[in-house]
Amino acid sequence: MSNNIVFSGSLLFLSLADVFQLLGGNNCTGLLTLRSPYSPEKGVVYFVNGNPVNGFWGSLRGIDAVYALFGITDGRYDFSEERPGSVEKVIRQSMMEIVLDALRLIDDGKIARLGPPPLPDAGDEDEEGEARENMAIDSEQPVKGPPMDYRYATMERSYADGATIVREGEHGKWLWGISDGTVKIVKNTPKGALTLARLGEGCFLGTVRSFLYGEYARNATAIAEGDVQLFLLDAEALHREYSALSEPFRKILISLDNRLRMINQNAIEAYIGEYSRTLPPDKVFEHGYQSNTDLYLIREGTADVIGKGPRGEVNLLQLGPDDVFGRLPFMAFGHEPLYASVMTSDPFDAELLDSAALQKEYDALSPTFRNFVFGLATNISMTTKLFYQLLGSITQHPQVPEDADAPEAS
Secondary structure (H helix, E strand, O other), X not given: OXXXXXXXXXXXXXXXXXXXXXXHHOOOOEEEEEEOOOOOXXXXXXXXXXXXXXXXXXXXXXXXXXXXXXXXXXXXXXXEEOOOOOOOOOOOOOHHHHHHXXXXXXXXXOXXXXXXXXXXXXXXXXXXXXXXXXXHHHHOOOEOOOOOOOOOEEEEEEEOOOOEEEOOOOEOOOEEEEEEEEEEEEEEEOOEEEXXXXXXXXOEEOOHHHHOOOOOEOOXXXXXXXXXXXXXXXXXXXXXXXXXXXXXXXXXXXXXXHHXXXXXXXXHHHHOOOOOOOOOOOOEEOHHHOOOOOEEEEEEOOEEEEEEEOOEEEEEEEEOOOOXXXXXXXXXXXXXXXXXXXXXXXXXXXXXXXXXXXXHHHHOOOHHHHHHHHHHHHHHHHHHHHHHHHHOOOOOOOOOOOOOOOXXXX
């Protein structure tokens, strides 16, 4: 066992979710060891390229051990850089999927907490009439990104609790990074305001279109939760780095941005009980495009991504020419190949992309741009899970009140 410890710390100051996101955002490979005064046994999680592949804690193995470790609230962690050797890869979920699942399981009381009891919260009462669908996302810890790189930072700005940072429908060609605090991303719907995400340190406000030419209208409202510190990123510098990328890589980023927009729309339709997309009757599962290792660029036709939801197959979205599908070599986002399949039209044609070259290109990105890509994939994964959760509530909330007005998100 190697003693090449890269970093260590206390779980009282950095939660296990934060540690996982730190390792994932930096594509770390090695061994994470967890020790707690409340447990006689240490827990270990093996990481390869930022994703857990196996875990052990007492009698627990694999994903069960990893989930249980998220219950530790008092203890220490050590991460050492080393190859996992002969350790079997039994965990298929990506790092961010594990984090989001674990936080939900903790909120649902399905993961036992190990540490000092939490202080009582006098303001924890549930007021009758609140939107139940929003409780799940609001109760979770905010998603955090890798440590911020300030190379492209141009100015800082502070927002007080409740302040509207960005308003839905407004135009603005800029991208913010969150250096401190939490920002809630809200979308107005006929049924009321829906919280799509809660973003913390290391996350970004804005999409790929923030630093591309052309008009860009914000499709959601961003609201400060508590005091928030942001820094503005140099859009021109980001655009220059984007322009220097290969054409396939640029198309990957635009395609991922399109996915996020479509998944956001899915979540809205599920929230108001109007999601009706079914499996396409005129398309087939073409086995040649279901690879666990390949990435394709669509040249002709369309492809529907069929997700593996909690209640069966779900038509997540439709892709067209210049969109990509398959396994991204540098990032997982909770769709194909592990958590979705692809149904293709007739005719259909797609080009096999060079995954090794794309990985090399990703590794050469500036830390800021690489973190931005990581955040984009994380948002897709997070919103897909929210969509599945909201979709499951359709049978309980099938009707939308005719007189339901959309309140101001701010």
